[in-house]
Amino acid sequence: MGGAFLAAALLARLGGRIGLPTIPLFILAGILLGPHTPGIVLLSDPHDLEMLSALGLVLLLFYLGLEFHLDDLLAGGRTMALAGGTYLALNVGAGLGFGFALGWGTAEALVLAGVLGISSSAIVTKVLVDLGRIGNPETRPILGIIVVEDVFLALYLAALQPILSGADSAAAAVMDAGKAFGFLLLLALAARFGTRVIGRLINTRDDELLVISFLGAAVFVAGVSEWFGVADAIGAFMVGLMLGSTTSGERIRKLVHPLRDAFGAIFFFAFGLSIDPGDLPAVLWPVLAAVAVTLVMNVLAGVAAARVNGFGAGPAANISTTLLARGEFALILATMAAAAGLDERLSPFIAGYVLVLAVLGPLAAGRSHWLARILPGGRDDGTAGGIGTAGGIGTGSRGGDTAVVTPAGTAEAVPGRR
Known part of the structure; x- marks a missing residue:
């Protein structure tokens, strides 16, 4: 574990000097020190880091929940559903078509529909944090799409499991989906109406007790969520929504930072451990074709989501x-x-498809202004369409600073402004 932290830190330091994002470097550290490459092997079984990796994912999504209020999401419920539904229709539909085009089988096509259709909540969160875009106006629809994806994920897994297992019980699938939706509804109601009570329960002046309390709540609810058929990450996200609106919210955001960063790195390192580079050449062309399909669908979905929300x-x-x-x-x-x-x-x-997009995604996000120049309207305003909303400047005021959206499409903190 110590070697994992040090290797991830060393590669990230070296890559940072030439402007590379940390995510693909953490993954590369896992590949180089895993059981599938020659040289030093820190871990022969990637599952040895499974619990720590899961904790990293939970903390990444918990932090994202802290940054938003439930009222912010509810206020854009219709546009959120429309943007998320459009994203899923384009990407899942394209994934299903791609799966059938490969000719590997119907069950395989259904699996590929989910693989190509669902974004990585962990990487999306890390990209938003690394690029300082938490306060950007378009971050709300991004978050909305993630939430819609997670709701779809619960249904999708419930429906896919009996197909993969050979079961033909539609009643069992419906029951699993109903259980997942019921628990999601319970979490949403707790976040909407129980914030005041939860705030009183967790409030303490002692930082040590506060850390133990919010970490226990996030991990416990994540585990219960998984038991109910809901992704553990969405459970942690909902806990973040609840606690972010309490009087302790600002302190929690500061205290969770080092935990989020440390275990987030382990999550991506563990992902790298599971990749065997020797298996990739045999599926190189299908991987590249799938990446191309995803690029096209994401651009179409991004333009559609921006128009729904009135963005440029x-x-x-x-x-x-x-x-x-x-x-x-x-x-x-x-x-x-x-x-x-x-x-x-x-x-x-x-493995190859995820690896390519895990590297390409953060790199592309950091250079999104290049894409903005060729999108409709990207050259009309002289700034590659990167300023806020339609004709305006987007700001976000969580915390003590104001995040101002720059022409490059990133957010810069302006101290003292709200």
């Missing part, structure tokens, strides 16, 4: 590139497919 070319480019990466959900599907005895090409294909 810059925010559209930010939405498109930020949601590009695929990750933890695709790896879950790869595990399910292997257990079900599906086509043996699926696992290396998914």
Whole structure:
């Protein structure tokens, strides 16, 4: 574990000197020190870091929840559903069509629909944090799309499981989906109406007790969520929504930072451990074709989401590139497919596809202004469409500073402004 932290830190330091994002470097550290490459092997079994990796994902999504109020999401409920539904229709539909075009089988096509259709919540969160875009106006629809994806994910897994296992019980699938939705509704009601009570329960002047309390709440609810068939990450996200609106919210945001960064790095390192570079050449061309399909669909979905929210070319480019990466959900599907005895090409294909987009996504997000220049309206305003909303400047005022959206499409903190 110490070697994992040090290797991730060393590569990130070296890459930072030439402007590379940390996510692909953490993944590269896992590949180089994993069991599938020659040289030093820190861990022969990637599952040894499974719990720490899960904690990293939980903390990443918990932090994202802290940055938003439930009222902010509810206020844009209709546009959120429309943007998220459009994103899923384009990407899941394209993934299903791509799966059938490969000719690997119907069950395999259904798996590929989810692989190509669902973004990585962990990488999206890390990109938003690293690029300082939490306060950008387009971050709300990005978050909305993630929430819609997670709701879809619960249904999708419930429906896919009996297909992969060979079961034909529609009643069991409906029951699982109903259980997941019921728990999501319970979390939403607690976040909407229980904030005051939760705030009193967790409030304390002692930082040590506060850390133990919010960490316990996030991890416990994440575990219960998984038991109910809801992604553990969405459970942690909902806890973040609840606690972010309490009087302790600002202190929690500061205290969770080092935990989020440390265990987030382990999450991406563990992802790298699971990748065997030797399996990738056999599926190189399908991987490149899938990446091309995802790029096109994400641009179309980003433009559609931006128009629904009244944004210009810059925010559209930010939405498109930020949601590009695929990750933890695709790896879950790869595990399910292997257990079900599906086509043996699926696992290396998914690993290669996720690896390429995990590297390409953060790089593209940091250079989204290049895409903005070629989108409709990107040259009309002279700034590649990167300023805020239609004709305005977007700001976000969580915390003590104001995040001002620059022409490059990023957010710069302006101290003392609200």
